Amino acid sequence: xxxxxxxxxxxxxxxxxxxxxxxxxxxxxxxxxxxxxxxxxxxxxxxxxxxxxxxxxxxxxxxxxxxxxxxxxxxxxxxxxxxxxxxxxxxxxxxxxxxxxxxxxxxxxxxxxxxxxxxxxxxxxxxxxxxxxxxxxxxxxxxxxxxxxxxxxxxxxxxxxxxxxxxxxxxxxxxxxxxxxxxxxxxxxxxxxxxxx
Amino acid sequence: xxxxxxxxxxxxxxxxxxxxxxxxxxxxxxxxxxxxxxxxxxxxxxxxxxxxxxxxxxxxxxxxxxxxxxxxxxxxxxxxxxxxxxxxxxxxxxxxxxxxxxxxxxxxxxxxxxxxxxxxxxxxxxxxxxxxxxxxxxxxxxxxxxxxxxxxxxxxxxxxxxxxxxxxxxxxxxxxxxxxxxxxxxxxxxxxxxxxx
DNA sequence: ACGATTGTCTACCAATTGGTAGAGAGAGAT
DNA sequence: ATCTCTCTCTACCAATTGGTAGACAATCGT
Numbered sequence: 001x002x003x004x005x006x007x008x009x010x011x012x013x014x015x016x017x018x019x020x021x022x023x024x025x026x027x028x029x030x031x032x033x034x035x036x037x038x039x040x041x042x043x044x045x046x047x048x049x050x051x052x053x054x055x056x057x058x059x060x061x062x063x064x065x066x067x068x069x070x071x072x073x074x075x076x077x078x079x080x081x082x083x084x085x086x087x088x089x090x091x092x093x094x095x096x097x098x099x100x101x102x103x104x105x106x107x108x109x110x111x112x113x114x115x116x117x118x119x120x121x122x123x124x125x126x127x128x129x130x131x132x133x134x135x136x137x138x139x140x141x142x143x144x145x146x147x148x149x150x151x152x153x154x155x156x157x158x159x160x161x162x163x164x165x166x167x168x169x170x171x172x173x174x175x176x177x178x179x180x181x182x183x184x185x186x187x188x189x190x191x192x193x194x195x196x197x
Numbered sequence: 198x199x200x201x202x203x204x205x206x207x208x209x210x211x212x213x214x215x216x217x218x219x220x221x222x223x224x225x226x227x228x229x230x231x232x233x234x235x236x237x238x239x240x241x242x243x244x245x246x247x248x249x250x251x252x253x254x255x256x257x258x259x260x261x262x263x264x265x266x267x268x269x270x271x272x273x274x275x276x277x278x279x280x281x282x283x284x285x286x287x288x289x290x291x292x293x294x295x296x297x298x299x300x301x302x303x304x305x306x307x308x309x310x311x312x313x314x315x316x317x318x319x320x321x322x323x324x325x326x327x328x329x330x331x332x333x334x335x336x337x338x339x340x341x342x343x344x345x346x347x348x349x350x351x352x353x354x355x356x357x358x359x360x361x362x363x364x365x366x367x368x369x370x371x372x373x374x375x376x377x378x379x380x381x382x383x384x385x386x387x388x389x390x391x392x393x394x
Numbered sequence: 395a396c397g398a399t400t401g402t403c404t405a406c407c408a409a410t411t412g413g414t415a416g417a418g419a420g421a422g423a424t
Numbered sequence: 425a426t427c428t429c430t431c432t433c434t435a436c437c438a439a440t441t442g443g444t445a446g447a448c449a450a451t452c453g454t
Contacts, residue, residue, distance in 0.1 A: 006431080006432090020306070022221060024221045025221045025307075027410075028411085029410085037433095040413090040432075044430095049412065105361065106219070109222070148370070150383065152383075153380060153383050153384060156357040157353065160356055160358070161350070163357075164353045168349055168353070182346060183346065186342075186343070186349075189342075193391040194386070194387045194391060224442080225441085225442065225443090237402075237404085237444090238402055240443065241401070241402075244443095245442075246441095246442065395454100397453100398452080402449085403447080404445105404446090404448095405444105406444080406446105408443095408444105409440105409443105411438100412439090413436105413438095413439105415434105415435085415436080415437100417432105418431105418432090420429100420430085421428100422429090423426105423427090424425100424426090424428100
């Protein structure tokens with residue numbers, strides 16, 4: 001039975017550091033120090049830095065899927081409420097872990113391979129949203145429009161908010177969880193206003 | 198008379214490279230190579246990499262101020278039209294230069310000093326937007342709400358869209374100028390729907 | 395004509411990066 | 425008891441990073 005804790009702890013530390021300061025800016029040494037282990041131990045668990053990033057992406061994607069599924073299942077049938085629940089659900093881990101979604105953005109700038117692997121994990125989520133929006137529009141329960149555009153805009157806005165707290169705080173905005181939540185609520189209001197049938 | 202062209206060319210190259218691949222990921226050597234000069238020449242014009250980043254920020258902020266001012270001045274008096282014009286104006290340079298706004302985001306993750314210097318440049322722009330929204334709401338020409346929240350949301354969304362093309366393309370979205378424009382137009386529609394008095 | 399200034403260069407440097415090679419500790423199974 | 429496998433370690437390495445020191449040419453005002 002492979003000892004899981006070290007690997008898990010490396011993933012946790014890497015996720016936090018990558019998310020806050022960026023993948024390129026964080027060295028394996030720093031991650032190792034954070035975990036209380038040598039850099040070579042990190043390279044034992046992950047063949048390369050790229051493999052580590054990949055592992056972190058797996059973790060993030062898996063978390064997102066679980067969180068979204070749970071939100072969809074427990075939300076009422078009304079599409080606006082359901083969208084609302086998903087937005088709130090996606091924000092919850094993002095607030096708890098600053099930069100979780102910021103990582104998603106940065107990875108696409110690394111290598112083509114990593115951008116592709118990222119797409120494999122994000123695409124299904126967006127596709128689900130597109131299909132859902134399309135269905136509800138066809139049923140007349142949402143104001144009709146281009147579901148792809150709306151999904152893409154929502155995706156961009158959510159990652160925008162989630163990765164922006166540094167800037168917002170610098171501008172005089174509070175970047176704590178409360179500030180992020182009010183911003184999230186404003187987004188929810190926008191979505192309601194724009195999508196209401 | 199200081200020869201301006203080399204310095205300007207360095208700034209241009211740095212802006213493009215920083216914006217697309219990130220500040221930490223781009224070395225002075227690479228920028229120098231791009232300009233056709235040695236790295237030490239870059240360090241002659243800018244005392245350090247941080248100073249170069251600072252110079253690039255100055256350039257970006259100055260461009261943004263000019264562009265926004267022009268848009269405000271030439272837009273009709275109606276607040277929705279005016280907001281519309283500003284959104285379009287801000288996107289224009291962002292589309293021409295991929296990652297111009299992405300740079301703004303990343304810089305805040307570097308050092309505290311650079312985050313602060315960034316704030317000095319961005320804050321006035323957001324403050325102007327907040328003041329304007331507040332005035333128009335008070336005059337009953339926009340649906341009332343919290344202007345700070347709306348301005349922050351708009352800022353986050355715009356930088357989100359502008360820095361997301363890589364991800365969106367990876368997901369099957371076209372990241373060319375046309376794709377960015379449809380996304381921008383969707384944002385404009387959202388703003389209209391949410392702000393209309 | 396000439397000294398000073400401006401701009402670019404060659405030649406280094408210490409520090410850090412991601413990564414390799416291989417030793418050794420610890421536990422389980424036989 | 426020892427063999428094996430899992431895990432973490434020490435000891436390196438080549439390459440690259442941002443940055444320094446100083447030579448050399450061109451251009452300038454005088």
